[in-house]
Amino acid sequence: MADLQKFLGDRCLTVLNIPGKGRSLFTARDFRPGEVILSQEPYICVPNNESRCDGCFKTNNLKKCSGCQVVWYCGSSCQKSEWKLHRHECIALSRLEKEKRMLVTPTIRLMLKLYIKRNLQNDKVMPITTTDNYSLVEAMVSHMSELDEKQLMLYAQMANLVNLVLQLPSIDLKEIAENFSKFSCNAHSICDSELRPQGIGLFPLVSIINHSCSPNAILVFEEQMAVVRAMENISKDSEVTISYIETAGSTLTRQKSLKEQYLFHCECAGCSNIGKPHDIEESAILEGYRCANETCTGFLLRDPDEKGFVCQKCKLLRSKEEVKKLAGDVKTVSEKAPASPSAENKQDAIALYKAMEKLHIRLYHSFSITLMRTREKLLKMLMEVESWREVLNYCRLIVPVYQRIYPATHPLIGLQFYTQGKLEWLLGETEEAVRSLAKAFEILRISHGTSTHFMKELSEKLDEARAEASYKLLALKDACNDDN
Numbered sequence: 001m002a003d004l005q006k007f008l009g010d011r012c013l014t015v016l017n018i019p020g021k022g023r024s025l026f027t028a029r030d031f032r033p034g035e036v037i038l039s040q041e042p043y044i045c046v047p048n049n050e051s052r053c054d055g056c057f058k059t060n061n062l063k064k065c066s067g068c069q070v071v072w073y074c075g076s077s078c079q080k081s082e083w084k085l086h087r088h089e090c091i092a093l094s095r096l097e098k099e100k101r102m103l104v105t106p107t108i109r110l111m112l113k114l115y116i117k118r119n120l121q122n123d124k125v126m127p128i129t130t131t132d133n134y135s136l137v138e139a140m141v142s143h144m145s146e147l148d149e150k151q152l153m154l155y156a157q158m159a160n161l162v163n164l165v166l167q168l169p170s171i172d173l174k175e176i177a178e179n180f181s182k183f184s185c186n187a188h189s190i191c192d193s194e195l196r197p198q199g200i201g202l203f204p205l206v207s208i209i210n211h212s213c214s215p216n217a218i219l220v221f222e223e224q225m226a227v228v229r230a231m232e233n234i235s236k237d238s239e240v241t242i243s244y245i246e247t248a249g250s251t252l253t254r255q256k257s258l259k260e261q262y263l264f265h266c267e268c269a270g271c272s273n274i275g276k277p278h279d280i281e282e283s284a285i286l287e288g289y290r291c292a293n294e295t296c297t298g299f300l301l302r303d304p305d306e307k308g309f310v311c312q313k314c315k316l317l318r319s320k321e322e323v324k325k326l327a328g329d330v331k332t333v334s335e336k337a338p339a340s341p342s343a344e345n346k347q348d349a350i351a352l353y354k355a356m357e358k359l360h361i362r363l364y365h366s367f368s369i370t371l372m373r374t375r376e377k378l379l380k381m382l383m384e385v386e387s388w389r390e391v392l393n394y395c396r397l398i399v400p401v402y403q404r405i406y407p408a409t410h411p412l413i414g415l416q417f418y419t420q421g422k423l424e425w426l427l428g429e430t431e432e433a434v435r436s437l438a439k440a441f442e443i444l445r446i447s448h449g450t451s452t453h454f455m456k457e458l459s460e461k462l463d464e465a466r467a468e469a470s471y472k473l474l475a476l477k478d479a480c481n482d483d484n
């Protein structure tokens, strides 16, 4: 712990024990938006599905490990760098019967790697450092005592499988089960620059940082390294917070997912407003119905006489029956709509989701999360069929909703502007493209920094679009002069 405090102290950070919250990370100086607060390589990590390189998570040119036939590599350099750990895992997996190997999920593999690494560090085969250290894993919270019987049974079964694979003489089943519980509240999903999940990893230092629904910092990944950056000005002696969940949703929705996945009750500034007029309004906008008058933007609350829902702006009543009928129609369509359409039925799926979008527009408020999710789905499918003009239209519909539900510097807004800018450029709307790409850069430099390959690419695109826009302008001026 003294080592850790020194390590953090050198970075102007400190760990404090806060009653009711446990270990919490605090600043010992001011941090500006975009500044790196903390970064850490994973203690252990695994890709989230079989067809990714175990070293770098890339998906191309993969070859299976000839030993275990379970793990993939993109080439000899990744295989070599992973061999110290995988050597032991490979032997253990090879012993397993074929059908048992199918049971080895990413979470099970994470546990195998955890024990293999711990042993290698104990045997001094792998070095122990202040931040790459099993004792930091031991310090993580597990919430074991709050788990229900079903969950405990599942962890016990998973621990048995780990035991069967590893066959270590000194392994403690109860401890493995407790570590699974630790994984469920501490393991981080490792995402690429566009926030698409690639794998899972354990980052014990990052795990010290507590959750807030309106956090002052953000966790992103550069390759597999976790990087926590300030999203806003953070003054000295403040607690650093990140969000553990997708924050889009009402306070109740957020609290439910925090309770289910992380087993705690959030008491952040946003959550302490629950039930206050502003919070009720926000919930009704994000998750409620639209006004019966199509030109009205008011939000609806349940009518005290139980007749339906009343618009808080124009006082118009929307009957329970009408809402029920529409909700029924939505259900019928959504039952037909495939969650992940195959290549052949993509056009049918698009048509179904468009029908669903139409119903959502009639039923929900224009800032509804449900409507937004349907549009996100449509955007993705239209991108796959390269219907660029339509994709651009959906981008423009989604951005304002993101701007309402996420903090101004949230990377999802930046990424959406990036997509929008690329499409505008592609479709010849150069000036709009410059505006969108500039906004994307302005936002993403806070969460992503400026030095990664991803950000350099964005910055180059912005420069090119600017050059093209000014060239177009010159050409236009020349044409005007010629006319005179």
Ligand SMILES: [Zn+2]
Pocket (backbone or CB within 6 Å): 053, 054, 055, 056, 057, 058, 073, 074, 075, 078
């Ligand atoms: Zn690789």
Ligand SMILES: [Zn+2]
Pocket (backbone or CB within 6 Å): 065, 066, 067, 068, 069, 070, 071, 086, 089, 090, 091
């Ligand atoms: Zn292998």
Ligand SMILES: [Zn+2]
Pocket (backbone or CB within 6 Å): 212, 213, 214, 254, 266, 267, 268, 269, 270, 271
């Ligand atoms: Zn909260």
Ligand SMILES: [Zn+2]
Pocket (backbone or CB within 6 Å): 291, 292, 293, 296, 297, 298, 311, 312, 313, 314, 315, 316
């Ligand atoms: Zn109204």
